Amino acid sequence: MPRVLVWATHLALPLAGLWLLLTRPGADLIWQHHDTHFWLVLTVAVVNIAVGSAMSVAAHRRQDGRLFLVSLVFLAGAGFLFAHALATPKVLIAHPNAGFDMAMAVGLIIGSVLALVSSLRLPAGITRWQLALRPLLALVLFAWVVLSVLDLPPLNRQTQVRDVEGPMVFASYAAVALYLVAAVRFYLRYRRAPGVVLMSVVTAFVLLAEAMLAVTLADKWRLSWWEWHLILTAAFLFVGYSAYVQYRREGSAAGLFDGIAVAETTRRIRAQYETALEELVTALQESEAGAGRSGSRRGWRSASALPRSRRRSSTGPPPRCSPSGTCPAGSAPWSPSASRPASARARRSSCARRSRRSGRRSVTSRSGWSPAALSA
Incomplete structure (x- = not known):
């Protein structure tokens, strides 16, 4: 329970800041900086497009309708935020227009409908009407960007004090x-x-609900208007960071968004994981059994290739001699060092003896001296 309270308290902070700025007009200052707005909004839009695209790819891989709709929520918000950035006045166009004012409100309203539908009980697969939503959303977004940047009607009308006015206020509260x-x-x-x-x-x-409220109530270019930009940034980056944490924990991007999927999809994924795990265990057991059989065959062949005396000595030490020193016939007193390979010192002494003998032979051959000649 304390975790839920901490979480709710953090989510209430943006609302508290918005209320403070709206109730104290002296604190709600105007800051009109077009370049900062353009690059900030454009960066956040690109990040959100990446998150939404990752969700969409996962939805197609899992064939899950709910995850597909959630990806459209983020793609709609990212797309209209991108259009809002391109329509920033004094960057690509000379003056603000309705396309700049209403872009984010329209994107959030569309996203709210998709968010509600995604929370309902849905079939596991991606239906035909769900697949039709993505090209429709792309067509609307493309038309909005063209009309806004080229300053064409009906989005070329003069701006207003707030981004949302008139009948769209009720649609914003519904969102x-x-x-x-x-x-x-x-x-x-x-x-x-x-x-x-x-x-x-x-x-x-x-956070998207709080951003929609700030878009509706805030005047343009004031601190309360900049706040909904920051709220959207926090919402999108939080989803991206959570996906990154899940990726670092699991080491794979395959199951990042499985928790959002429909129950039937989740059961199918678990069944696939169980089948893969059983196949892995079976393969490991078969490889271990094959390695044990091949090792025993190699050991039998190497033992049969040894002489009989070597076979007896390789199985262990011969019978021990009695304390008086008498040993069984054909055996010698055994010591642990007898079965060890010759040490480096023993090898060096043997080489030295051979070199001395070869030196004597060379001296004899040069001088003509030999034991037979001495006796004569």
Whole structure:
């Protein structure tokens, strides 16, 4: 229980900061720096695209519909954040337009619907309507980027004080509620089967709800407006860091997002792991048995190739002699050093004796002296 309280306290800090800035207008300062906005948002968008793409690849490998929808949540947020970065005024276009203002709100609203659907009970496989969502999302995002950067209607109209005004305010509040419902449902799933990446998805959904609230209430270029950029950065980077921690722990990227998958997919993955483990154990047992049989055959062949006397000595020491020194016939007193190879000192002395004998022979041959000549 204390861990849940600590986690909830950390998630409440952005809301406390937003409330403080909105209730004290003197503290909600204006900071309008276009280059910083462009590079910060662009970097976070690229990181989130990488995370969403990794989830999408894992979803196709596992053929899991829930994981596929969660990947679309992050891809939608990353795509419209990328469009928001490209439409930064005085970088690629001369003036701000509606494409710059509304991009992040539209991306978060689309992501909230996908997040809620992903938390529902879904079939294990990726259905046809789910596969149709990705090209549809890519088409909408491409059209948004083109209209925003080229400053074409209907996104070329003049900007407003806030990013969200008019009827979109109600859609924004609905998106906040959808994110929270999805976070609660995924948290209940986490209680049944804890996982690092699953908990990071729950945290990211809560942070996305807080970012949606800040987008709706904050005035542009004020500190409260910059706060939702930081909240999105924390949400996306937290998921990426959790995936990295899980990768370091498991040593493989194959099962990083299995905790998000449908129950049927999880059972299928566990069955595959059990089958692979059984095959590995069987292979190890067969290799050990084969090595033992080949070793025994080699030992029998080497023993049969030895002479009979060597075979007897190789099996162990001969019978010990009696204390009086008498030994059985055909045997000699045995000592442990007798079975050891000759030492280096013994080898050197033997070489020295051979060299002295060869030296005497050479002297005899040169002088003509021999024991027979001396006796004569």
